[in-house]
Amino acid sequence: MKTRKLMMAAALAALLSVPAIAAEQFFPVLVYRTGAYAPNGTPWANGYVDYLKLVNAKGGINGVKITFEECEFGYATDRGVECYERLKGKSGGATLVQPLSTGVTFALTEKASVDKIPLITAGYGRSESANGAVFTWNFPLLGTYWVGADVAIQHIAKKEGGFDKLKGKKIALVYHDSPYGKEPIPLLQERAKMHGFDVMLLPVAHPGVEQKATWLQIRQNKPDYVLLWGWGVMNSTSLKEAQATGYPRDKMYGIWWAGAEPDVKDVGEGAKGYNAMTLQHGAEPNAKVVKDTLAMVHAKGQGTGPKEEVGSVLYMRGVLSAMLGVEGVRKAQERYGKGKTMTGEQVRWGLENLNLDQKTLDGMGFAGVMRPVQTSCLDHMGSSWVRVHTWDGAKWNFSSDWYQADDKVIRPMVMLASGKYAEEKKLKPRTPEECKQ
Amino acid sequence: MIYRENGQFKTSYAADQQIFPIAQDRWAVLAIVAFAFVGIPFLVDEYLFRAILIPFLILALAALGVNLLVGYCGQITLGAGAFMAVGAYAAYNFLIRIDGMPMLAAILLGGFVAAVVGIVFGIPSLRVRGLYLAMATLAAQFFWDWAFLRISWFTNNAPSGSVSVSNLELLGWSIDAPIEKYLFCLGLLALFALLAKNMTRSAMGRQWMAIRDMDVAAEVIGIRPMFAKLSAFAVSSFYLGVAGALWGFVHLGSWEPAAFSIDRSFQLLFMVIIGGMGSIMGSFFGAAFIVVLPIFLNQFLPWLGGLVGLHISTAGVSHAEFMIFGALIVFFLIVEPHGIARLWSTGKEKLRLWPFPH
Secondary structure: OHHHHHHHHHHHHHHHHOOOOOOEEEEEEEEOOOOOOHHHHHHHHHHHHHHHHHHHHOOOEOOEEEEEEEEEOOOOHHHHHHHHHHHOOHHHOOOOEOOOOHHHHHHHHHHHHHHOOOEEOOOOOOHHHHEOOOOOOEEOOOOOHHHHHHHHHHHHHHHHOOHHHHOOOEEEEEEEOOHHHHOOHHHHHHHHHHHOOEEEEEEEOOOOOOOHHHHHHHHHHOOOEEEEEOOOHHHHHHHHHHHHHOOOHHHEEEOHHHOOHHHHOOOHHHHOOOEEEEOOOOOOOOOHHHHHHHHHHHOOOOOOOOHHHOOOHHHHHHHHHHHHHHHHHHHHHHHHOOOOOOOHHHHHHHHHOOEEOHHHHHHOOOOOOOOOEEOOOOEOOOOOEEEEEEEOOOOEEEOOOOEEOOHHHHHHHHHHHHHHHHHHHOOOOOOHHHHHO | OOOOOOOOOOOOHHHHOOOOOOHHHHHHHHHHHHHHHHHHHHHOOHHHHHHHHHHHHHHHHHHHHHHHHHHHOOOOOOOHHHHHHHHHHHHHHHHHHOOOOOHHHHHHHHHHHHHHHHHHHHHHHHOOOOHHHHHHHHHHHHHHHHHHHHOOOOOOOOOOOOEEOOOOEEOOEEOOOHHHHHHHHHHHHHHHHHHHHHHHHOHHHHHHHHHHHOHHHHHHOOOOHHHHHHHHHHHHHHHHHHHHHHHHHHHHOEEOHHHHOHHHHHHHHHHHHHHOOOOHHHHHHHHHHHHHHHHHHHHHHHHHHHHOOOOOOHHHHHHHHHHHHHHHHHHHHHHOOOOHHHHHHHHHHHHHHOOOOO
16 A cells, blocks of 8 residues: 555656656758759758757757758759748748748748748848838848849949949949849949949859850950859859959959859869958858857767868858847747747747847857847848958958948838839738837 | 449440540549549648649649640650740730739630740641750740740849739639639649540541651641641640649749749650650659659658668758659659550559459
């Protein structure tokens, strides 16, 4: 009799001591580790996943563990949509989605608002989605292609000695012929009208290994600068062609997709002097967050991908993208309850009220990596800081100070394009009152 | 035993010439169609609708179109993706440029424009055939790819070159939910499949088959090759155009020319070859094989690995998917060069004799 009571007591104690099931937050991870763009997609995915692991190693988001699942889509839009559909309902619902493809972003823009899942496109996607009144679920955090293009022109003007010196100059845009590559065109045309320079548009067909004709045109027309909106293998091909035609590499400026290690490594010395616009960060092997990742994730054998790539440009882009998502969740928890699982709608509020000042960023290990981000209901971009970095033949070094895109140029364009979108889709933009809810 | 036509006597020509002469076939197909309309909507979740069933239905329609041309008329084409693109962009332009244009009318008009384009690009078929014709249709693919990328009028001057459509509506019925999209596509597919089946049994279809089997002999018995070939191109392109418009409007919602790239053309051709050339049923088998199998493998392999305690990386799964998929294509082509449809009909033949094969 006594033993039975004892056993029951023990069982009860055991039952009580089992902790309540920990709350979890599910992050779907759309990646492309295969296909033509794998060299760029893989480090991004590694960084993204490593950062989620790092957050877990540090105890989660206020104790909420992050779960995640990868889905490979090979940069194909229809497979990307399939991945999204597959993951959006899993493990209690997707927190947010980061497609890393302009094509998939376009396809998901309408679906995300129906499913109430925020769509973060950190540094890519459609530029007009910075207007949060119309694009209520899109978050082009840390800048868009328009920001990149705007700063490129500012930087060139500075080199030339002022915007008035741009008159009569010829600037060529060598771009991947897809929505991604076409994004900067409206902004360049706007700037061209303002300062009187010529824009030469030189599209390159996917995947971009055939560029002889493009560079022949460059040789004939001798543009003063070349902007490179390339992608994957297209970038190294462009640089090799530039080398073959003798176009000076230091007059070439790439967007951040064309400014990572895989783009220039093959060309090595030949790419020396080539510049790229970084939206905030470059290669950051010395950042504290990188050291933390190495110590708390890779040292335990849980790292994703090779150790040597930790801290490379696109790896850092993955880390920053993940960080922004995690911080959105953290912010949402402040309002809706710490230690709880957040829904997509709550995370959207978090992302809309993101306020990462320099102190917070430094505390998280992003000192020197990025500048503050502050979003609002109407501004879903949060920051437009850009630096230029230059390839010295072995690594990327920053070669300029911080720039900020000119809001006077970009804002009216964003309002115009998003207004057109709202009209086409018969959407009613959110009013400031609705934002307060 | 069950599948036997004993005792089913035909007393009229109509009964003898119907699509499914065997009663069991008739009932089975009717049951499947009824199930697709009534049963599936209650059983299936959103993921299956959006990621598998809707793409399957639309690509089955496209495969049907390719099959009419390649399988029935024997004119090989590598431009299927281009005709889909023409349908999609034409429908888009009809929808946005004409006020109050109904969505269904836009889609059908897209099909008609594709048919006209198909006739134009089918003209070389009067002189060349086989691989040379494949080259000529390949030109269509590259030409339209180029046109939709470069000529901004087609995309309504969209800065990014990506166009999008929303608020689909059919006679006051707004097609938003996946189940509605599914039913809409299914309705069109059922209609067009019936039409295709009847077309292949009509004079026109017989002309196509005569041309396919031996064009000189067909000409000798009084078939006009020009009419037969161009009509096949027109009908096939119409189907492809409608499928393309559905792919853009219903499945993707917003698209760029890359959605109809050369890969899509090859994919459709493979569907027809694997499913069965010259078989309506084969188009469905082929579409199912090509659409569903990669996605199935992609999810099945990690699960299988999990069973034996093996963790396969995302890239590994993707590579394995390609390899297994490729191996299966080769396997099917070796085991049954006439496609899965032939496998199906052999199975039915065996069933009729069972259990006393001779």
